[in-house]
Amino acid sequence: MLIPKNELISVLQEFNPWWSGQVQADLPEWERTASQEIARWCEHQKSKRSLLLTGPRQVGKTTLFRQTIRNLLQSGIAPSQILYATFDHPLLKLAGMNKTIEAWEEIFPGTSDHPQFLFLDEVQFIPDWQVWLKHQVDFGKNRKIAITGSASPLRSGSSESGVGRWETIKLPTLTFREFLKLRQVEVPEMAEVSSLKQLIEHSPSDILQFQSGAKQLTPYFHDYLLRGGFPEPALEEDLQRCQRLLREDIVDKVLKRDMTALYGVRRIVEIEKIFLYLCYHDGGVLDISAISKELDGVKRHLLTDHLDLLEAAHLIYSLKPFGYGKEVLRGKSKVYLADAAIPGSILLYGQKLLEKPDRLGNAVETAFFKHVFTRYYHDQPTFSYWQSKGRKTYEVDLVAEIGERIVPFEVKYQDKLISDSDLKGLRLFMEEKSIDLGYVITRNAESLFITQPRSAKTGQYKEKLDAHIVGVPACLACYWLS
Incomplete structure (x- = not known):
């Protein structure tokens, strides 16, 4: 099915409000501990490895991506260099990864000349996403790709293709300390215990x-x-x-x-x-x-x-x-x-x-x-x-x-x-x-x-x-x- 390019672009603009100078709405200031790991991955420019953020549904994977994007924008990364797309959206699911990225680069020609940050959500809905990601890591330039999935990639036999090509952050449900922070509970003063x-x-x-x-x-x-x-x-x-x-x-x-x-x-x-x-x-x-x-x-x-x-x-x-x-x-x-x-x-x-x-x-x-x-x-x-x-x-x-x-x-x-x-x-x-x-x-x-x-x-x-x-x-x- 041929998807009109203007409709694809319209959906991407809705998901990427920073392209038009808007601020992401309803984004919490508080961040999960895993945000520090994602920040280190973003800063490690020489590494070509992509990032796989995996865990159960509704544990905050999308929120972590949006917070990371906010932090990148605040650090001076140009809005045009950041793409967010979620493939549980029917139009993007139908278009696939390549068409989605082509539409983005059509809006902002020349983005590939500078470091790009791609945040691709719910990739488990795209057939053979592991093959696509392997190709991007092996042959892509100036491109940092982070993906999320609510299902383990190992079920698809991708463990071998992922070795050396992506690092995994496993995001479980909130820890007790994160739960206390989320609910703004005042914790008693105690000496810190690291182990x-x-x-x-x-x-x-x-x-x-x-x-x-x-x-x-x-x-x-x-x-x-x-x-x-x-x-x-x-x-x-x-x-x-x-x-x-x-x-x-x-x-x-x-x-x-x-x-x-x-x-x-x-x-x-x-x-x-x-x-x-x-x-x-x-x-x-x-x-x-x-x-x-x-x-x-x-x-x-x-x-x-x-x-x-x-x-x-x-x-x-x-x-x-x-x-x-x-x-x-x-x-x-x-x-x-x-x-x-x-x-x-x-x-x-x-x-x-x-x-x-x-x-x-x-x-x-x-x-x-x-x-x-x-x-x-x-x-x-x-x-x-x-x-x-x-x-x-x-x-x-x-x-x-x-x-x-x-x-x-x-x-x-x-x-x-x-x-x-x-x-x-x-x-x-x-x-x-x-x-x-x-x-x-x-x-x-x-x-x-x-x-x-x-x-x-x-x-x-x-x-x-x-x-x-x-x-x-x-x-x-x-x-x-x-």
């Missing part, structure tokens, strides 16, 4: 200050677990409306629209069943055979494929059991949802989530995992969980491996103080793997502690390990990891 390991070095007076801070932050942390980290719903004062928006964005826009448009899923009811099951079992270890039977005979291969699609759409994280070789390949996956507030919103818990200890504990574990993932994914860690072998199973909720370093985390979000028996799995794992530092994520401010654990092996209970376990209230752990 949880630093807690060992802090003075008793600092620890008292942290405990006081935890008491003040806990109500806001619970609010974060209820509202979640999607910016628009998180700003809603009415919790029911907040959670309704979250349900609509997840169910209507992702499960019903994106799964059909991007992956050709036709049996939407099946994927909705699977997602609902995951909401009931957030942070749980999945037995594919058992789930297949429980979901009225959904075939195992379809179940596995749909889980892959949900991960590609950034709705879930999947972890394998700790280990190597066959024990990992044959092991059952553990799944976290993309945001701790999703299950409560889908299952209509509302404020009652805070009265359900097991559900609240699951939400805290999901939130904590997301913060660890967000903080360290650039280091390419391996995340897993651990279960002991034997008649009685002990577990470690999360194990992070970065190079040769192994760091275990156990989440115990409970009112009672943490006891040795609560840490049996963590102690066993640390002793078995000769690990000198582990963490337990707690609820109460008083559960901020550093202890030298005893052996968990039968007959050796009195022997202390050459190791430390650090207890950190969840609100502080998530705040410091943000």
Whole structure:
């Protein structure tokens, strides 16, 4: 279909108001932490690599692009050198990338003689966008290209073509610190902690200050677990409306629209069943055979494929059991949802989530995992969980491996103080793997502690390990990891 050039130009002018000297409307001053990474990419003029900003729907990818454009304009980049286009617009989707750029360069002849900044949104709607981007990076000159997508490019087999050609910024839902900034919450004064390991070095007076801070932050942390980290719903004062928006964005826009448009899923009811099951079992270890039977005979291969699609759409994280070789390949996956507030919103818990200890504990574990993932994914860690072998199973909720370093985390979000028996799995794992530092994520401010654990092996209970376990209230752990 031949698209009239004047109509294409008209759409681009609407998306690029700075071309005519206008200011972008309704653009927040507050920026997410990822904006600093994008700014560094913009400043690195010698690098030809493009930028891929990826993450779930409605987490602020477009806003980040628009804020970056504002910052470029303020730094002196000519308005004509900046193009923004979103390919979920029907006309631009039909025109494709080349025609869109040709229309821009027709408005401003000679732009290719100077550095160009292209911000291309929702590229997953363009067929073979990876091939186009590879060609641009290999042969384009004076052109910095940033793209967004709500679906993982790895689903399309593009990982090899992307190596060395683009860098990826993964944008999850808001961290706890970002949530507090967005809602303009005044944070208590505390000494800064750049890593949880630093807690060992802090003075008793600092620890008292942290405990006081935890008491003040806990109500806001619970609010974060209820509202979640999607910016628009998180700003809603009415919790029911907040959670309704979250349900609509997840169910209507992702499960019903994106799964059909991007992956050709036709049996939407099946994927909705699977997602609902995951909401009931957030942070749980999945037995594919058992789930297949429980979901009225959904075939195992379809179940596995749909889980892959949900991960590609950034709705879930999947972890394998700790280990190597066959024990990992044959092991059952553990799944976290993309945001701790999703299950409560889908299952209509509302404020009652805070009265359900097991559900609240699951939400805290999901939130904590997301913060660890967000903080360290650039280091390419391996995340897993651990279960002991034997008649009685002990577990470690999360194990992070970065190079040769192994760091275990156990989440115990409970009112009672943490006891040795609560840490049996963590102690066993640390002793078995000769690990000198582990963490337990707690609820109460008083559960901020550093202890030298005893052996968990039968007959050796009195022997202390050459190791430390650090207890950190969840609100502080998530705040410091943000």
